[in-house]
Each structure stands twice: as C-alpha cells, then as structure tokens.
Amino acid sequence: AQTVTQSQPEMSVQEAETVTLSCTYDTSENNYYLFWYKQPPSRQMILVIRQEAYKQQNATENRFSVNFQKAAKSFSLKISDSQRGDTAMYFCAQGGSSNTGKLIFGQGTTLQVKP
Amino acid sequence: AAGVIQSPRHLIKEKRETATLKCYPIPRHDTVYWYQQGPGQDPQFLISFYEKMQSDKGSIPDRFSAQQFSDYHSELNMSSLELGDSALYFCASTRTGSEQFFGPGTRLTVL
Numbered sequence: 001a002q003t004v005t006q007s008q009p010e011m012s013v014q015e016a017e018t019v020t021l022s023c024t025y026d027t028s029e030n031n032y033y034l035f036w037y038k039q040p041p042s043r044q045m046i047l048v049i050r051q052e053a054y055k056q057q058n059a060t061e062n063r064f065s066v067n068f069q070k071a072a073k074s075f076s077l078k079i080s081d082s083q084r085g086d087t088a089m090y091f092c093a094q095g096g097s098s099n100t101g102k103l104i105f106g107q108g109t110t111l112q113v114k115p
Numbered sequence: 116a117a118g119v120i121q122s123p124r125h126l127i128k129e130k131r132e133t134a135t136l137k138c139y140p141i142p143r144h145d146t147v148y149w150y151q152q153g154p155g156q157d158p159q160f161l162i163s164f165y166e167k168m169q170s171d172k173g174s175i176p177d178r179f180s181a182q183q184f185s186d187y188h189s190e191l192n193m194s195s196l197e198l199g200d201s202a203l204y205f206c207a208s209t210r211t212g213s214e215q216f217f218g219p220g221t222r223l224t225v226l
Binding site: 047101103104 | 214
C-alpha cells in the first residue's frame with residue numbers, strides 16, 4: 001500500500017529565513033509523481049511544486065525547491081526567503097503514473113512564518 | 116484561466132438527509148477526482164472518473180455514489196447523512212499527464 005508520512009505537525013520560521021519540510025513515502029510503483037500542496041486558511045489546495053520520479057534533477061519553482069532522494073524515498077520541501085504569505089498547511093502527496101492518478105496525502109505540516 | 120467549479124460552496128443538512136455535490140472540471144480535462152477532508156485531517160481519495168467511466172475507488176461509503184455525465188461534470192450523491200460526513204469535499208480535474216487542479220471545495224455540515 002502507498003503511504004506518505006510527514007513527521008513534523010508544526011513548524012515556524014522567521015520571515016526571510018529558510019525552512020525545510022520533511023516527507024517520506026512508500027510505494028511499489030516504478031514511475032510516480034510527488035507533489036507539495038499548500039492549503040492556506042481559505043482551504044484552497046494550491047500546487048506548490050511537482051517532481052517526476054524518473055527525473056533525477058530536483059524541481060525548483062522560484063523560492064521553492066525540493067530534495068528528492070529516490071532510494072531513501074524522501075521528498076523534502078525547502079522554502080527560501082520565507083514570507084508571511086507562506087503561512088499555511090503544507091501537504092506532501094504521491095500520485096501514480098496511470099490515468100487513475102489518485103493522490104495519497106501525508107498528514108500535513110502547519111507552517112507559521114513569524115515577522 | 117478557467118478553474119474547477121464546485122457547487123454549492125456551503126451546504127447544511129440534517130442527519131439522514133441527502134446531499135448532492137456538483138463539480139465542473141476544467142475544459143478538456145478527462146479525469147475527475149473526489150476527495151474528503153475532515154477537520155484537521157488530510158484529504159482522502161473517494162472516487163475518480165476517466166472519460167465518464169469510474170476509474171478508481173477509495174474509502175467511499177456505500178451511502179455515497181457518484182457519476183460523470185456526458186458534459187464531463189460530476190456529481191457526488193450522499194444519502195443517509197451522518198454527523199461524521201461533515202467535511203470539506205474537493206473535486207479535482209486533470210488531463211492525462213498533467214497535475215491535478217483542485218476546486219475550492221464544498222463545505223458540508225451535518226447537524
């Protein structure tokens with residue numbers, strides 16, 4: 001069975017600093033996708049970044065980057081130059097390569113960016 | 116750009132009543148997913164449709180049913196509502212090979 005684990009229920013960071021959110025997963029699939037979603041107080045699910053498992057290069061989107069360690073089944077999110085608007089719940093998720101593509105989410109990490 | 120539309124945004128029902136949630140995917144998206152997010156929890160996959168056929172099924176109660184229509188919109192029907200059904204229900208859509216785009220969710224409250 002596929003599982004996604006986020007071991008940090010809550011984290012905080014000072015504005016302009018860097019923070020890393022951890023995620024591990026378990027899957028028997030060879031080709032899959034990994035995602036980080038942001039859920040602000042509005043509860044909208046917003047895609048932050050996506051990584052395809054067959055790509056060795058870590059994905060980067062502006063201030064957001066990942067450290068993808070396929071052998072260790074680890075997928076951490078680094079947020080640089082943290083901003084107040086980054087305050088939200090962050091979910092790590094794994095999806096398969098088939099058309100069904102359902103997402104399996106981790107438990108979430110609440111991130112608070114402090115002024 | 117067009118986004119996923121869900122209606123209604125908020126719904127209040129009594130126990131044992133029936134609710135219908137609607138989802139309108141992004142145009143040309145061929146797959147629709149339904150997720151349930153309870154208070155303080157992560158979203159849980161319920162069911163998905165690919166080209167109007169059910170493609171996968173997750174932890175969806177037998178009291179719930181869903182379908183996708185010829186215009187690709189989808190409806191989640193929930194009967195004999197229980198207090199524990201109170202949650203945020205997301206619909207997401209995708210085109211094969213792309214990421215899932217989530218709608219704003221329907222907040223269901225069962226009293």
